[in-house]
Amino acid sequence: FGIDNTDFTVLAGLVLAVLLYVKRNSIKELLMSDDGDITAVSSGTRDIAQVVTENNKNYLVLYASQTGTAEDYAKKFSKELVAKFNLNVMCADVENYDFESLNDVPVIVSVFISTYGEGDFPDGAIQFEDFICNAEAGSLSNLRYNLFGLGNSTYEFFNGAGKKAEKHLSAAGATRLGKFGEADDGAGTTDEDYMAWKDSILELLKDELHLDEQEAKFTSQFQYSVLEEINDSVSLGEPSPHYLPSHELSCNADGIQLGPFDLSQPFIAPIVKSRELFSSNDRNCIHTEFDLSGSNIKYSTGDHLAIWPSNSLEKVEQFLSIFNLDAETIFDLKPLDPTVEVPFPTPTTVGAVIKHYLEITGPVSRQLFSSLVQFAPNSDIKDKLALLSKDKDQFAVEITSKYFNIADALHYLSDGVKWDTVPMQFLLESIPQMTPRYYSISSSSLSEKQTVHVTSIVENFPNPELPDAAPVVGVTTNLLRNIQLAQNNVNIAETNLPVHYDLNGPRNLLAKHKLPVHVRRSNFRLPSNPSTPVIMIGPGTGIAPFRGFIRERVTFLELQKKGGSNVSLGKHLLFYGSRNTDDFLYQDEWPEYAKKLDGSFEMVVAHSRLPNSKKVYVQDKLIDCEDQVFEMINNGAFIYVCGDAKGMAKGVSTALVGILSRGKSISTDEAAELIKMLKTSGRYQEDVW
Ligand code: FAD
Structure with missing residues (x-):
């Protein structure tokens, strides 16, 4: 080969450039891998349009997730686009990107948004929210999108974040394809809401993008390789890489661990x-x-x-058994696509992943059934599975109502025949992450x-x-x-x-x-002025934050007294409910608190299952104390509700509407409007689940 000096210089330069590029990326990946920002890092930019273009993506799925549910559905949706239409999909957390170039993204974008708190966007989506809420009219006129909001109708601001996104995207001139999907966890229909929405969107995309539908075929996003030996960098289920023996925890001179401690590291x-x-x-x-x-x-x-x-030993064993897996197998996962990240520390073992990182119990989704059809161990089981995955009523009767988890359901369907035909990568990519x-x-x-x-x-x-x-x-x-x-x-x-x-x-x-x-962090906070009256309503474990509130006031008063101040506390009225007297939480603590708070604390208790007595709930007790409650609200009381979102929080809100309506001689609509205003201004706070 005749290489002259110029060729050699060019070649050497190229080799150097490649080496530098690889090194730069691997150093960056090393630095950033702990916060999961691999997607943005490997392309070296946070510019969303650039990442999509550089990686030749022809579809973009974005998610803004607080607890992982929106992320889970976004990933399911992406997988289906790949399996059915062979699209090259990028699925990304909005937290990892900048959106100034959103209008230049050359593909259709599906957005999954969870609502949190008082109609808020998830914590990681603040920048995204800021961008779309301030987008000028017409500035997103090239953007074609669809939107799925995840919320809970028992909350005042149902799907508030999704609705806000829809309003602002539309005002900025973006074109929505298909309907705005809304999942309602309050009605327990999130999965079915998603299925109905995505079926309609997939049909629409098929036409819009002239896609050929193929029989759903799983394509792994990872290269899976089996390793021979455990060493210090193999995760055995450590909750983040920081806890591996091969890592060092970051501590100050006094040995205090510095974190940050959040969803990426506990x-x-x-x-x-x-x-x-x-x-x-x-x-x-x-x-x-x-x-x-x-x-x-x-x-x-x-x-x-x-x-x-972590999952229990029994449930881990059950899962290993139905899929015929060996817990000891050590494996590594490498993304085949730079826009994908490995969701847990690797290398690791099959047993560790199942015990610590996968949500293997809990209800089964119909979507998971439909994607498992391709791996059914024989044709009879395949037919049964296919039928059930298409029939939501039958699925509800045969699977959901029996409280089956995935291992129970598959065992039931196959009558104990092992599902060893299901690849490990499929399980890793389809079973939701433990949250x-x-x-x-x-x-x-x-x-x-x-x-x-x-x-x-x-x-x-x-x-x-x-x-x-x-x-x-x-x-x-x-x-x-x-x-x-x-x-x-x-x-x-x-x-x-x-x-x-x-x-x-x-x-x-x-x-x-x-x-x-x-x-x-939450927004559930006592008023800063201790003389402001406070009404707390928390049956069952809903009492939890109020025990904190009252202990706070007790210590505050003690400190004031010690310092020689004579502060007068506002009235603190607590409505608590339990089934009977046996399950009355912290029963012996309350009289002590009342003594220390010099009469400013009063507790009203409702029992819903006392023998030979009528059921009494906190809402009923609110009505019993109507005059006092009304007077306190009139005097500027803050209202706090904690516990069950479905029945109790709604019942309490209705009772308070009645109290305000009667007390002020206004209509219930006007009273409901007042309650809404109290909520918006932070004088009525809910910590409900
Ligand atoms: P999970 O494993 O999450 O299961 C949830 C439910 O599903 C259980 O009832 C379980 O029995 C059921 N289940 C299991 N398998 C299946 C199946 N296959 N099909 C159908 N159902 C199934 N809880 C408190 O006790 N005290 C608090 O102070 C409290 N505060 C909270 C504050 C907030 C902001 C939130 C969001 C929640 C709060 N919770 C509180 C609820 C708490 O977070 C948990 O949801 C609860 O403790 C259950 O957790 P778990 O892991 O034991 O159950």
């Missing part, structure tokens, strides 16, 4: 105390105290604690600065359709119960716990009663 918090608050035959409620002193986490009274759970569960903090940051208390009711009930089957259980609350028993030296073998856990965690990270947690 703090491993010791549980310093836990106890059973009541124990009836069929229900348990656990009080748990987490010590945050080894971290720089600060919380405020009224915030939420996110607990990162942290949130709890209203029941301590006060004034009285216990670095200890966070949580009050949780254990989710465990007999399967109503299948009384002989295992009970229906929640992941986190049963884990908290297991820890509470272990911590109090109860012999677990002698209990009838429905599920058991690996309490030591990966590489003993959680040994001696620890759990991964982070704090999420």
Whole structure:
């Protein structure tokens, strides 16, 4: 080969450039991989149009997710576009991009938006919200989009973020293709709402883009390779790469871990105390105290604690068994597409992923059934699966109403025949990610600065359709119960716990009663002026933040008295509800608080299941105390509601509308408008779920 000097120089320059490029990207990836921003990093830009163009994408799916639900549906939708139409789809979190070039994105964009709080956008979508809400008329006239909002109709501002996005995109001249989809978690129809919306959108896209539909065929976004040996960089279920032995935690000189602790990385918090608050035959409620002193986490009274759970040993075993998987298999995943990120630390093991990162219990979606058809172990099962995945009523009867999780459902369909035909990549990409569960903090940051208390009711009930089957259980609350028993030296073998856990965690990270947690800020705050009257309504575990509020006021008063001040507190009226007297939470604490608050605290209790008594709810008690409640609201009281969003929060709102309407001699519509104004101005706050 005749290479002259010029050729050599050019070639050397090219090699150097490639090396530098690869190195720059890998250094950046290394630096950024912890916050999951791989998509933007690997293309070196946050400019959305540029990333789409550089990666030759012909469809864009964006999501703004608070707890992972919008993300889950966005990913399902993207997968279906790939499987059915072979599109080259980019699915991205709005948090990772800049949108100034949105009008230049050369493809159709599907947007999935969750609503959080008072009709708000998710935390990570603030910039996106800012951009679309300030887009000038006509500035998005090239954009063709469709929109799916995820919300809950029991909240005042149902699908508020989705509606806001729709209003502003349309005002900026963007063209919506198909209808604005709205999922309603309050009615329990999110999955069916999604299915109906996406079927109509897929039909429309088929015409609009002249797409040929193929038989759905799963294409993995990852290269999956099996490894031979465990080493220090193999994750055994550590909640983030920071906890691998090959990493170092970032600490200050005093050994305090610096975080940040959020959805991308939790703090491993010791549980310093836990106890059973009541124990009836069929229900348990656990009080748990987490010590945050080894971290720089600060919380405020009224915030939420996110607990990162793991699946129980029984459910992991059941899942491994139906898919005939070996828990010990070590594997690595590498994205085949630079716009895709691996959703958990890798390399890892099959057992670790199933235990720590996948939501393997919980209801099954019809969408998952339809994408599993291609992997059915034989043609009979395939036909059954295909039929059920198309028939929403039959699916509801045969699967949903029986509280089946995915392993139960597949076992039922195949009569125990293993589903070893399902590739591991499919499971990793189709089973939703495990998400942290949130709890209203029941301590006060004034009285216990670095200890966070949580009050949780254990989710465990007999399967109503299948009384002989295992009970229906929640992941986190049963884990908290297991820890509470272990911590109090109860012999677990002698209990009838429905599920058991690996309490030591990966590489003993959680040994001696620890759990991964982070704090999420909320807007649920006492009025800053302590003389403002306060009405609190919180039945069941809805009492949690109010215990925090009252402890806050007690400590405040003590500090004031110590400092020689004589502050007079406004009236603090708490409406609490429990079934009977056995499940009355923190029963012995309240009289003590009342004594310390010098008469400014009063508690009104409703019982809904006292023997031989009529059912009484907090709403009824509000009406009983109508005059006092009206007077307090008239005197500027702040109103707080916490607990069940479906029945209680609505009932309370209706009762308060009645009280205002009668008290002010106005119509119920006018009173409802007043309540709305109180909500908008922050004088009526809800922490409901
Ligand atoms: P999950 O595993 O999430 O299960 C949820 C429910 O589904 C359970 O009832 C479970 O039995 C049922 N289930 C399981 N499998 C299936 C199936 N296959 N089909 C159908 N159903 C199934 N809770 C509190 O107790 N105290 C609080 O202070 C509190 N504060 C909260 C604050 C906020 C802001 C939010 C959003 C929620 C709050 N919650 C609180 C609720 C809490 O976050 C959890 O949802 C709850 O504890 C259940 O969690 P889990 O992991 O045990 O159940």
